[in-house]
Amino acid sequence: MRIMKADMAAPAGGNWGNLDDPVLEPMFDAAYKAMEPAAQDAILAKIHTRVVDEALFLFVAHDLNPRAMSKKVRGFVQARNWSQDLTPISLA
Numbered sequence: 001m002r003i004m005k006a007d008m009a010a011p012a013g014g015n016w017g018n019l020d021d022p023v024l025e026p027m028f029d030a031a032y033k034a035m036e037p038a039a040q041d042a043i044l045a046k047i048h049t050r051v052v053d054e055a056l057f058l059f060v061a062h063d064l065n066p067r068a069m070s071k072k073v074r075g076f077v078q079a080r081n082w083s084q085d086l087t088p089i090s091l092a
Helices: 024-033 037-053
Strands: none
Touching (some): 024 037
């Protein structure tokens, strides 16, 4: 939340994009005030949904040296460079 809260905009915090979403702000406050883990999880799930639906971030998986560890995996060829092609992979 510290990278999305309006009051954490640079230089006060890590919200370098100066995001100020009127839908997210009350959810942030509610998450901070919630005392029960289940309540926090529910609020954080709503925050996550909003972040994904509004495409506020580009989520990237950067896996170092991926491996296929199951006999069910088909089409996996270990990359010899930094670019791992995952398109031919399937499960049998």
